[in-house]
Amino acid sequence: MARSRITAEIEVEAGSIDGPPLANIPEWSVSELSAALKKTVEEAYGYVRVRGEVSGYRGPSPSGHCYFRLKDDKAVLEAVIWKTTFSRMRVKPEEGLDVIVTGRLTTFAGSSKYQIVVDTLEPAGVGALMALLEERKKKLAAEGLFDEARKQLLPFLPQVIGVVTSPTGAVIRDILHRLADRFPRHVMIWPVKVQGETSAAEVAAAIDGFNALPETASGRLPRRPDLIIVARGGGSLEDLWSFNEEIVVRAAANSFVPLISAVGHETDVTLIDFASDKRAPTPTAAAEMAVPVRADLLLNVDSCARRAFASWRRCQEARWSELRAAARALPNADEVLAQPRQRLDQAAARLSRALHANAQVHRVRFSRIGGHLSKQMLQTHIERRRERYDGLAVRLRAGLAANIQMHRTRIARETERVHAFGERAQRAVLQLIATRDARAERVGQLLNAFSYRGVLARGFALVRDAAGTPLHTAAAVGPGTPVEIEFADGSVNARVEGAGAQRYRAEPARKPRPRRDSSDQGNLF
Secondary structure, X not given: OHHHHHHHHHHHHHOOOOOOOOOOOOOOOHHHHHHHHHHHHHHHHOEEEEEEEEEOOOOOOOOOOEEEEEEOOOOEXXXXXXXXXXXXXXXXXXXXXXXXXXXXEEEEOOOOEEEEEEEEEEEOOHHHHHHHHHHHHHHHHHOOOOOHHHXXXXXXXXXXXXXXXXXXXXXXXXXXHHHHHHOOOEEEEEEOOOOOOOHHHHHHHHHHHHHHOOOOOEOOEOOOXXXXXXXXXXXXXXXXXXXXXXXXXXXXXXXXXXXXXXEOOOOOOOHHHHHOOEEOOOHHHHHHHHOOOHHHHHHHHHHHHHHHHHHHHHHHHHHHHHHHHHHHHOOOHHHHXXXXXHHHHHHHHHHHHHHHHHHHXXXXXXXXXXXXXXXXXXXXXXXXXXXXXXHHHHHHHHHHHHHHHHHHHHHHHHHHHHHHHHHHHHHHHHHHHHHHHHHHHHHHHHHHHHOHHHHHHOOOOEEEOOOOOEOOOHHXXXXXXXXXXXXOOEEEEEEEEOHHHOEEEEOXXXXXXXXXXXXXXXXXX
């Protein structure tokens, strides 16, 4: 109906295509015609609810807005979701998803097309949600987020348990009651919304927040929990959809604190169940997985203690039996030591006789050796050694004198060489000084040839400004400019009068500078 009305208005204004043109029809600019079409479409339709398949979706643009098309088997409708609306959506558009959108129909003058500005988007039925869930599950599984190798073992007895759930529901009461029955533990609750638009972001932030806590309590921050439980009661697929969002699944997969998912009842399955380290069918079952039964542990400890004591007693009795049997098998101590005692007595009896005989043998041997020793033999031996040492002393003195003479000869020879080298060095230095003097003289002559003082000596003068900079042109000075004029025999101060620097007014002459002559240049060396 709206299209017929627009066509009728255009025909009335423009006239029939086949008829003659009407010159009195007012002209419309393209912008005015586009604005009229936009107003007509928005007033005729306003908010509409459209069902179609998402096509051409490539995610948010750099500006944050989303552009795609809704299509069925016969037509295509352009759609746009603004950035602020897209951030609030619980279900995001995906390629090929059958959805129902609600929004405002309008036109886009930039490309002469009509489009729908989407405010809400929801899958078209449970089948679409299941298809979206299955596709997301395959995508995350392909990334390895559900691999068994990533899963961690649960601690046997955690000291602190973190619970991510709603603080007002029955779930937290069931978990606390079950923990108190089995083994009371310290519980930290991170309150979140378990349903709604912001639920997924809050659950993911809670998991990341527990992981970000320090390992030990510091200041006002508590310590990091040893185990995390993400729990929610049962509900429909739409109610549990927050736990199927990618942000929640990735937070659970990246948690380095072991995590138990307890979402819904036993028949409810969400994607966080695949990414968590352990899935519990109910929140109560999650509490049972988290801690053992304290009474059962005490019974096991008592049973192990009784078994250990009984085993120790049996072991001690067996050792005593073995010791008694070994003692009966050992011989009598007197029988074992009888023969060694007899041998010791015999050795003691022979020891005194053996000592006397040994002393006698050594006495005879020393007497035989002493008979060979006499005073005459010792004097002869000493005299022979004295003659030997005198011969060595004579040889030593002769060798020392020869060595001294040899070193004196060598020193004299080296002294002559040093004198020869000194004379050669003196001649070389004198030659070098003469060469450098000649070079310095040539350089001084060249300096005098290029010095400006030679020009001053020929009757010229050098004009400088107050800063001492030479002036080369008359245009460089103006009336009243102070100048300094240097002649060959001194310098005077002057001030310029008139333009063009044609006249000079002499000022009192200052003390002439001493003339620099080439002879005052000094020696370069």
